[in-house]
Amino acid sequence: MIVEEIMQKDVKTLSPRHTVQDALKLMQKEQIRHIPLLDQNGKLCGVVTERDIKEVAPNPFFPGEQLEKLSLPLEKIMKTDLLTGHPLDFIEDIAALMNDNRIGCLPILENGQLVGIVTGTDLLQTFVDLTGAGHPSSQIEIRAHNRTGILRDITEIIYEHHLNILSVLIYPDRKNEENRVLVFRVSTMNPVSLITHLKEAGYEVLWPNMPGMPR
Amino acid sequence: MKDAVFVYSTDLLAYRFRDDHPFNQMRLQLVKELLEAIGALSGEDIVKPRKATDEELLLIHDPSYVEAVKLAGHGKLDPVKAENYGLGTEDTPVFPNMHEASALIAGGTLQAAEEVMSGRARHALHLGGGLHHGFRGKASGFCIYNDTAIAIKYLRKQYGARVLYVDTDAHHGDGVQWAFYDDENVCTFSIHETGRYLFPGTGNVNEWGTGKGYGYSFNIPLDAFTEDESWLECYAKALEEIAAYFKPDVLVTQNGADAHYYDPLTHLSATMNIYREIPKLAHKMAHEYCEGRWIATGGGGYDIWRVVPRAWSLIWLEMAEREGGSGEIPTAWLEKWQKISPYPLPERWDDPVGLYRPIPRKPEIEEKNRLVLNRLLQFIKQTK
Numbered sequence: 001m002i003v004e005e006i007m008q009k010d011v012k013t014l015s016p017r018h019t020v021q022d023a024l025k026l027m028q029k030e031q032i033r034h035i036p037l038l039d040q041n042g043k044l045c046g047v048v049t050e051r052d053i054k055e056v057a058p059n060p061f062f063p064g065e066q067l068e069k070l071s072l073p074l075e076k077i078m079k080t081d082l083l084t085g086h087p088l089d090f091i092e093d094i095a096a097l098m099n100d101n102r103i104g105c106l107p108i109l110e111n112g113q114l115v116g117i118v119t120g121t122d123l124l125q126t127f128v129d130l131t132g133a134g135h136p137s138s139q140i141e142i143r144a145h146n147r148t149g150i151l152r153d154i155t156e157i158i159y160e161h162h163l164n165i166l167s168v169l170i171y172p173d174r175k176n177e178e179n180r181v182l183v184f185r186v187s188t189m190n191p192v193s194l195i196t197h198l199k200e201a202g203y204e205v206l207w208p209n210m211p212g213m214p215r
Numbered sequence: 216m217k218d219a220v221f222v223y224s225t226d227l228l229a230y231r232f233r234d235d236h237p238f239n240q241m242r243l244q245l246v247k248e249l250l251e252a253i254g255a256l257s258g259e260d261i262v263k264p265r266k267a268t269d270e271e272l273l274l275i276h277d278p279s280y281v282e283a284v285k286l287a288g289h290g291k292l293d294p295v296k297a298e299n300y301g302l303g304t305e306d307t308p309v310f311p312n313m314h315e316a317s318a319l320i321a322g323g324t325l326q327a328a329e330e331v332m333s334g335r336a337r338h339a340l341h342l343g344g345g346l347h348h349g350f351r352g353k354a355s356g357f358c359i360y361n362d363t364a365i366a367i368k369y370l371r372k373q374y375g376a377r378v379l380y381v382d383t384d385a386h387h388g389d390g391v392q393w394a395f396y397d398d399e400n401v402c403t404f405s406i407h408e409t410g411r412y413l414f415p416g417t418g419n420v421n422e423w424g425t426g427k428g429y430g431y432s433f434n435i436p437l438d439a440f441t442e443d444e445s446w447l448e449c450y451a452k453a454l455e456e457i458a459a460y461f462k463p464d465v466l467v468t469q470n471g472a473d474a475h476y477y478d479p480l481t482h483l484s485a486t487m488n489i490y491r492e493i494p495k496l497a498h499k500m501a502h503e504y505c506e507g508r509w510i511a512t513g514g515g516g517y518d519i520w521r522v523v524p525r526a527w528s529l530i531w532l533e534m535a536e537r538e539g540g541s542g543e544i545p546t547a548w549l550e551k552w553q554k555i556s557p558y559p560l561p562e563r564w565d566d567p568v569g570l571y572r573p574i575p576r577k578p579e580i581e582e583k584n585r586l587v588l589n590r591l592l593q594f595i596k597q598t599k
């Protein structure tokens with residue numbers, strides 16, 4: 001999946017000469033936490049985040065004391081040392097980039113122009129889409145030794161039950177590096193015979209447990 | 216006016232996918248005979264279901280889908296096309312005359328709705344209905360036509376009634392929810408095992424409806440291994456608040472009996488207690504808000520021997536205000552059915568104490584369920 005599939009294209013921006021107050025208002029109105037700033041030529045020159053604003057916004061315990069800060073131009077507080085992405089970047093890569101640098105948003109540039117933005121919320125939404133139940137289905141989790149052909153062997157069994165697989169997720173077992181956890185969403189309301197078959201074939205079905213048998 | 220009518224005919228048993236399929240309408244016969252054995256049901260109480268017309272099916276379903284079901288039931292539907300309609304799958308295999316059998320179920324629920332709205336009966340029970348997974352153009356989760364959604368649409372169209380739909384099946388009532396997701400005159404409430412693992416996967420607490428229907432869709436997804444007390448706490452508090460907030464003209468309940476510990480398809484740990492309490496509160500709400508108008512259907516329920524006969528009989532006993540749902544199960548009924556039941560049949564109406572081993576993380580499960588309940592209650596408070 002690439003960035004242009006998930007980025008927000010309707011980006012709310014301000015200029016560096018807008019004030020802290022302007023940014024506060026825009027963030028509240030649009031319910032956003034990041035604002036890219038564009039210069040006179042429409043080029044990205046900075047970003048202000050909710051945190052930057054909060055650091056200078058008036059402290060409710062000392063009303064009046066910092067009021068002048070509301071009229072501070074954003075260029076005084078904006079971040080200019082920016083990481084950016086491209087619409088053709090892979091989502092996995094920008095997720096790693098944002099995680100490594102501990103940043104909450106990534107402006108997306110094409111030919112030097114701002115064309116979109118990806119935030120942590122967008123990545124979470126993608127995760128929800130990938131793991132969620134877009135279509136009626138049951139979820140099955142299997143722990144298995146990490147070896148070539150394991151996915152093939154398990155899907156072979158699912159195929160024998162004539163069940164359609166709607167999503168597959170494979171992740172490392174946190175407790176044992178030699179294992180993988182495989183998660184399937186299959187299009188059935190009755191996975192009981194499939195689970196029995198998987199267990200008979202020697203796989204460890206983590207969930208669902210057989211009804212009435214708490215772990 | 217009668218207090219209650221029981222919609223039934225042996226023709227309803229023709230809705231049968233395959234011998235080894237878990238959805239088995241033989242349970243209808245088991246319920247009827249158990250009620251007769253305790254003297255709580257007689258010929259005067261019974262109304263026959265009618266077949267829904269095509270026009271009625273089209274209140275909810277696409278014409279091409281109804282056509283496909285008809286063709287499939289006569290062996291004339293191409294298997295590749297069938298799969299697009301969810302037909303011929305493991306969950307909803309094709310069977311002979313499937314349209315006729317499904318239209319009779321839909322008609323049974325319509326019949327129940329007519330009995331109540333015409334004033335012939337205060338309440339009506341159609342245990343053959345409650346096929347809440349059926350979609351506009353697709354069979355799903357053992358359901359072909361969504362009888363309940365059709366009847367609700369009919370109640371809207373014919374009577375302009377505001378309908379509260381309450382779904383206590385262990386699976387989320389997705390088909391009915393999506394059919395009325397943008398409708399402010401139909402409020403849906405489903406309490407079920409979380410869809411994290413269980414079919415169909417939806418039914419999260421944050422599915423509140425959309426457009427004009429925002430604030431008229433409610434869900435309580437319960438953790439696996441939830442027991443009676445927690446189940447009933449969530450059901451009772453949520454239903455009382457939702458009914459007070461929505462003030463329906465008529466109550467439609469879907470009474471799937473698959474949240475029981477014995478049910479082979481789900482992971483809740485409920486006992487007969489919840490099946491005693493569910494209809495009691497529904498009955499009370501119907502009288503408090505709807506001048507008694509209450510249409511009840513069946514639904515899921517895959518332990519047709521040890522769970523469904525008792526659970527569904529209790530709905531009728533509550534609805535018709537008749538005695539007999541306590542103490543011992545009649546010997547004649549036990550003797551007849553024990554011969555073919557794969558399990559020893561329970562000999563008493565109530566489940567024994569210690570039906571299952573204690574659930575290890577009970578307090579945490581209860582706490583988690585309470586948090587979900589509180590989110591729902593909070594939402595109602597803010598929306599009011």
